Amino acid sequence: MQRPHLVRWNLVCMEKRKGGLGVRNLALMNRALISKWNWHFANEREAFWKKVINQKYGVEEGDWCTRAVSERYGVGLWNAIRNKWLFFKNRLTYQVGNGRSVKFWKDKWYGDELLCESFPSLYSISLSKDAWVSDVWNPNRDGESWTPLFSRAVNDWEIAMVERFMLKIQAFRVQKEDDDRVVWTASKSGDFSVKSLYSILEPGEAVLFPCNGIWRVTAPPKVAFFAWEASWGKILTLEQVQRRGYFMANRCFLCLSKMETADHLLLHCVKTRVLWNLVFSLFGVAWVLPCTVKDTLLG
Template identity: 70%
Template sequence: MWKRQYISKGGRLTLIRSTLSSMPVYFMSLFYLPRKVRLRLEKIQRDFLWGGGALEQRPHLVKWSLVCLERKKGGLGVRNLAWMNKALLGKWNSRFAIENGALWKQVISGKYGVEEGGWCTWVVSGRHGVGLWKAIRKERLDMYRSLAFRVGSGRRVRFWKDIWCGDEPLCESFPSLFAISMAKDAWVSEVWNSDGEGEAWTPIFSRVLNDWEFEMVERFMLKIQAFRVQRENEDNVVWTGSSSGVFSVKSLYSMLEPEGSALFPFGIWRAKVPPKVAFFAWEASWGKILTLEQLQRRGYSLANRCFLCLSEVETVDHLLLHCVKTRALWNLLFSLFGVAWVLSGSVKDTLLGWHGAFVGKTRKKAWQMAPLCIFWTVWKERNLLAFEKEGLSLQRLKYSFVCNL
């Protein structure tokens, strides 16, 4: 059994991503994960990450929904179990559409029936029970807008209601024409005329078109003229969530995942520093390290004074950027690289603007890891002052930074 107290947060994150998140994958790829089970599994992961448990209460510094975002969006890349469950179940809907001769598909089709076109079964509408396919079929709704069709014979693709011509169904692109269509459920092959006189699209409307509708009809015809029915070929389903057109669990998961932060310095994960240092920089970027200000916000009655300078309020940005003692490290760094630099107002903005193209290739790695080393050095020194009651030594602070760098 892992001993949490001996593993850094960076190490715990690695174990969660490699082990704890992977353990329920087989179950989630077949069954819908009950909400209580999912919440329990997420609690185990949260407690392991932040060091808490049944017998101790450690603060969870960042909300779990943010932790579960990918690193480019400001998260830690931990898989959200609900989204992962949906993506894994969605794989079966994709396989059902393309594996025409598979035995398992024949069994499912025989039990539930197949919709016209043969891309999926009918919706399982029974009130009771938690059948395996019942849960899988529900997840097709999340996939529908990302399923398009490559027309071959046109016998399995709806002319108006399926996505085969552009990014949306024709019934949404041209709703007024759809309203007067004589065959709203027509297949593509039924609207395509290939008699001896030539090939052409022949949609039929319920009334004579008005003069003001001619321009719209012209746009409509120009849009579908780029496509042809090839009766010797089969219709195929295309997954628009990936550039290859082939479904993948990863692409569906990315679609289910919310956007997150528009700008985040995810380069901290590429810097050549230990995982625990990168994790600390991630916490600092969100302003969530446990400074005295953060402790006050969490309800602790404490005097708020920076442990380093003993004069200012201890906020994240003050401690790591603007404290006079910390500025000594920044000035040392800039003198080592021979640059003039103005620090931003926050840790996040500082890291976002930390570009090292001007320092040269040989020193770029050191430049990228330098701010993270300063953050870690200052935090360790601050904790020595807070808990070990040691006196501040600027010489020791600089020496520690140079050694870490």
């Protein structure tokens, strides 16, 4: 007889801190590994393989990625890599060096937003919406400063906004000797990792789950696995059997009075409470058991 499947596969594939078993989803892992080549392309400026790719497909302004692949044959691999660029770019910021490869308005180089989104009114009257950071930076004899050019003089009611705009960028200085580089925002170091991208791609958000109380204790693996199942209420109780279409009376086989659920069987059954009270008395603990196994392990 085939044993029933108690836990959904997508839950099994979630990280342990999110309540899963940490089994890798191969489709998401493949997507993360493919995206890694976008990071290599953006950072390895002088690599020979990058020069070959540039020569074949051409490069977009800034030299961060190639142009979109349009040929039909023989380009499946790079096409798959290039198609991940827009998703990948949304997790990048730019560290400005000389400012020759970073768009002043359209790239995320100062703060958490694009300047064109933070100041849409000023962007709409900008003379050069595709200007590089180096184009707006003006080193002169009296000192270095920002000189964005607009198509008209600002109105009185726009002066406060212009002041906020200049205050936002005036503390930043372009470093002529350094090259621009990309920074991966999903890691503290700023360097790309497949693990961090996989975590972003993985569905589901971090939940309050007792992963430390299950996996980081001195207990046999089968005990830890049973505790994980019980935390999700997925042990094979009569309640679970009924959900799978079997018609039978649902009574706890210990007390014969309540419905047999995971929480009742392991916590609240009168027979089980005798065992809990014995444990509490041995350790001198006065404790009221929570409603669920998950809350008990969290406590």
